[in-house]
Amino acid sequence: MTEARRKGVGRHAAALSVAERPRRLRVTMREVARAAGVSIQTVSNVVNGRSSHMTPETESRVSKVIEELGFRPNPSAQGLRLARTQTLSFIVLDPSPHFLADPMTDLFLSGLGEELRERSCGLLISSDIPGVPLQQILEPVVGGRADGAVIFLSGDPELRQRYLVELRAIDQPCILLQEHGTGENDIPAVCADDRAGSLDLCRHLISAGHERIGFLTASHSWSAIEERMEGYLTAHLEAGLELQSSLVRRAGDFTPLGAAAASGDLLDLHPRVTAVMCGNDLIALGVAKAARDRGLSIPGDLAITGFDNFDFAAAVDPPLTTVRIPGYEMGRYAANALLEAVDKGDAPVGRDFSTEVFLRGST
Amino acid sequence: MTEARRKGVGRHAAALSVAERPRRLRVTMREVARAAGVSIQTVSNVVNGRSSHMTPETESRVSKVIEELGFRPNPSAQGLRLARTQTLSFIVLDPSPHFLADPMTDLFLSGLGEELRERSCGLLISSDIPGVPLQQILEPVVGGRADGAVIFLSGDPELRQRYLVELRAIDQPCILLQEHGTGENDIPAVCADDRAGSLDLCRHLISAGHERIGFLTASHSWSAIEERMEGYLTAHLEAGLELQSSLVRRAGDFTPLGAAAASGDLLDLHPRVTAVMCGNDLIALGVAKAARDRGLSIPGDLAITGFDNFDFAAAVDPPLTTVRIPGYEMGRYAANALLEAVDKGDAPVGRDFSTEVFLRGST
DNA sequence: CTGAAAGCGCTTACAG
DNA sequence: CTGAAAGCGCTTACAG
Numbered sequence: 001m002t003e004a005r006r007k008g009v010g011r012h013a014a015a016l017s018v019a020e021r022p023r024r025l026r027v028t029m030r031e032v033a034r035a036a037g038v039s040i041q042t043v044s045n046v047v048n049g050r051s052s053h054m055t056p057e058t059e060s061r062v063s064k065v066i067e068e069l070g071f072r073p074n075p076s077a078q079g080l081r082l083a084r085t086q087t088l089s090f091i092v093l094d095p096s097p098h099f100l101a102d103p104m105t106d107l108f109l110s111g112l113g114e115e116l117r118e119r120s121c122g123l124l125i126s127s128d129i130p131g132v133p134l135q136q137i138l139e140p141v142v143g144g145r146a147d148g149a150v151i152f153l154s155g156d157p158e159l160r161q162r163y164l165v166e167l168r169a170i171d172q173p174c175i176l177l178q179e180h181g182t183g184e185n186d187i188p189a190v191c192a193d194d195r196a197g198s199l200d201l202c203r204h205l206i207s208a209g210h211e212r213i214g215f216l217t218a219s220h221s222w223s224a225i226e227e228r229m230e231g232y233l234t235a236h237l238e239a240g241l242e243l244q245s246s247l248v249r250r251a252g253d254f255t256p257l258g259a260a261a262a263s264g265d266l267l268d269l270h271p272r273v274t275a276v277m278c279g280n281d282l283i284a285l286g287v288a289k290a291a292r293d294r295g296l297s298i299p300g301d302l303a304i305t306g307f308d309n310f311d312f313a314a315a316v317d318p319p320l321t322t323v324r325i326p327g328y329e330m331g332r333y334a335a336n337a338l339l340e341a342v343d344k345g346d347a348p349v350g351r352d353f354s355t356e357v358f359l360r361g362s363t
Numbered sequence: 364m365t366e367a368r369r370k371g372v373g374r375h376a377a378a379l380s381v382a383e384r385p386r387r388l389r390v391t392m393r394e395v396a397r398a399a400g401v402s403i404q405t406v407s408n409v410v411n412g413r414s415s416h417m418t419p420e421t422e423s424r425v426s427k428v429i430e431e432l433g434f435r436p437n438p439s440a441q442g443l444r445l446a447r448t449q450t451l452s453f454i455v456l457d458p459s460p461h462f463l464a465d466p467m468t469d470l471f472l473s474g475l476g477e478e479l480r481e482r483s484c485g486l487l488i489s490s491d492i493p494g495v496p497l498q499q500i501l502e503p504v505v506g507g508r509a510d511g512a513v514i515f516l517s518g519d520p521e522l523r524q525r526y527l528v529e530l531r532a533i534d535q536p537c538i539l540l541q542e543h544g545t546g547e548n549d550i551p552a553v554c555a556d557d558r559a560g561s562l563d564l565c566r567h568l569i570s571a572g573h574e575r576i577g578f579l580t581a582s583h584s585w586s587a588i589e590e591r592m593e594g595y596l597t598a599h600l601e602a603g604l605e606l607q608s609s610l611v612r613r614a615g616d617f618t619p620l621g622a623a624a625a626s627g628d629l630l631d632l633h634p635r636v637t638a639v640m641c642g643n644d645l646i647a648l649g650v651a652k653a654a655r656d657r658g659l660s661i662p663g664d665l666a667i668t669g670f671d672n673f674d675f676a677a678a679v680d681p682p683l684t685t686v687r688i689p690g691y692e693m694g695r696y697a698a699n700a701l702l703e704a705v706d707k708g709d710a711p712v713g714r715d716f717s718t719e720v721f722l723r724g725s726t
Numbered sequence: 727c728t729g730a731a732a733g734c735g736c737t738t739a740c741a742g
Numbered sequence: 743c744t745g746a747a748a749g750c751g752c753t754t755a756c757a758g
Binding site: 739 | 747750754757
């Protein structure tokens with residue numbers, strides 16, 4: 001950094017009022033064109049890789065000037081002109097402001113981010129509380145800040161169904177994450193087979209001799225959680241085990257301590273449950289803690305299963321039996337499918353991902 | 364949704380080529396102006412809340428038309444005109460594409476997101492591998508997609524120092540997250556007092572009689588991790604304990620299993636360490652696992668401390684002694700400070716946050 | 727208080 | 743292959 005430059009942009013700038021201060025000094029196409037001795041049109045052609053429209057000499061000269069001047073096209077201008085922002089929106093519906101507390105969401109986000117980075121696209125993230133008007137939720141895309149939205153809904157099934165209907169009517173490019181069982185006319189979705197994973201998990205417990213198996217999840221829910229509950233129910237039905245409503249609890253939140261507090265109803269049942277399937281690994285941790293607090297050993301007195309295979313699952317004591325969801329891959333796929341759809345003007349194509357059961361020491 | 368509408372936007376649209384398809388049918392100011400029988404200028408005034416420039420009747424009439432037509436200003440047009448995007452960029456430097464695997468990053472992100480949501484600003488997130496040119500890292504803000512950047516650096520101190528120097532030269536509105544000890548002329552930063560937390564933690568161990576205390580962190584590092592290491596060192600110095608390089612290990616990654624594998628060198632030392640301080644809670648989990656695998660009991664044979672107080676820390680067995688970082692609050696503050704700075708044209712003001720030690724069963 | 731006009735920085739037909 | 747021009751949708755002096 002030269003002394004002159006430092007002066008020009010440093011403290012001095014702060015002394016000027018907003019009006020006086022020069023606008024962000026960016027190089028424009030016009031300046032590049034002048035410096036390279038070509039038309040703006042030609043610069044645009046170079047920037048957009050239409051090299052067939054000019055001689056190689058021209059192209060390399062312009063490229064060199066672009067490089068030297070540090071020119072980069074103004075995204076707002078491009079956005080205005082092309083009605084395309086080269087940005088995707090990731091929208092999470094969550095009642096908590098800590099909307100990324102669920103590590104699964106972060107996995108999705110990492111996958112989205114990586115895919116978009118490779119394509120030089122932006123990723124705009126936002127969250128809303130379940131229940132707000134869909135227009136507000138979709139603000140980034142309806143308002144023109146993004147070309148499409150990857151949406152992770154949550155809330156009661158009725159609420160989500162209402163959103164789905166409205167979503168179709170609004171007809172913005174979008175793809176759902178983990179919204180299972182949308183019908184043939186519905187919004188495309190990228191889903192993991194939570195139901196199959198849960199079914200496998202429960203069959204495993206049943207075949208190990210468990211007959212009183214509890215299910216605990218937080219009061220707040222979304223599609224994947226419901227699928228997990230269904231797997232539990234289906235396994236019971238196919239095994240001819242009686243389904244008891246007292247065995248299924250929806251209470252607390254998706255934190256271990258919240259789940260520990262909420263698990264009492266289940267753990268203090270008579271006769272005792274011998275296994276508890278949990279909405280995810282965080283809940284499983286809480287149930288394990290509550291069980292230990294009651295002097296129960298795991299898995300001897302109580303088998304516990306989680307879901308999601310979070311980083312900690314393999315390392316806690318005992319290691320958690322759980323199900324892996326390919327969240328990162330799903331995120332990448334969703335970004336890719338949505339971008340392609342935006343380009344083609346088609347509807348994106350959804351896809352199902354398989355899950356994988358990890359049997360560990362907690363069962 | 365009416366049948367007509369469904370037809371208009373559904374399958375039929377897909378049959379049209381990109382060129383034929385009408386551009387996103389958005390209402391413009393011009394249309395609002397015509398419908399309300401006023402000038403575009405007036406519509407702009409209404410949109411921007413300059414109600415003093417018109418009669419209340421005019422304002423309410425225009426507002427009503429805006430509502431009815433569902434008009435929303437085009438962000439690209441506003442961005443082009445105002446050289447302001449109403450968007451902030453969150454940039455994470457991480458060698459892994461799973462750049463959000465660290466729950467602490469997610470906390471920062473949640474705080475940023477919530478603050479920006481309340482201000483109707485967008486949040487653009489991106490990640491890069493430590494070592495890439497700063498220009499590339501800052502692409503979102505240099506390239507004009509965002510008004511400023513919240514930056515979370517990582518990598519060796521020398522690399523980060525180089526980035527800091529360049530950052531000053533580039534002079535874009537930005538604020539650092541968890542970049543401790545930047546000098547008086549440096550980029551503003553929002554930091555937690557990791558050093559104090561670590562110092563407290565280590566004093567606690569020393570006062571409990573530990574004399575051979577190991578420190579394990581991943582090979583990849585950032586400022587906060589170094590601060591934690593410093594707290595460890597300082598506590599040793601002030602207690603007159605000898606510092607042995609064999610007790611400090613930097614290996615593996617920030618996953619429990621990676622840390623478990625990397626902890627062998629430390630756990631198999633003779634004479635044995637009686638305590639291990641860890642880079643964060645995930646590492647602590649891994650060390651606990653490795654210790655159990657060796658038949659060591661916690662905290663009897665080995666005391667373990669984590670850092671960050673992740674959700675699982677209080678629920679695992681034994682519960683983890685750790686340090687809370689107010690990540691969410693720090694994220695909110697950073698967004699707020701940066702936005703204010705962008706508005707005023709000043710440099711943002713950094714701030715330090717205090718940490719809180721949680722003594723639990725693992726020590 | 728309102729209307730007509732310029733211009734932000736691009737892209738894209740349209741002539742040459 | 744290149745140049746001159748229109749226009750994307752806003753905001754903002756400038757006259758009235």
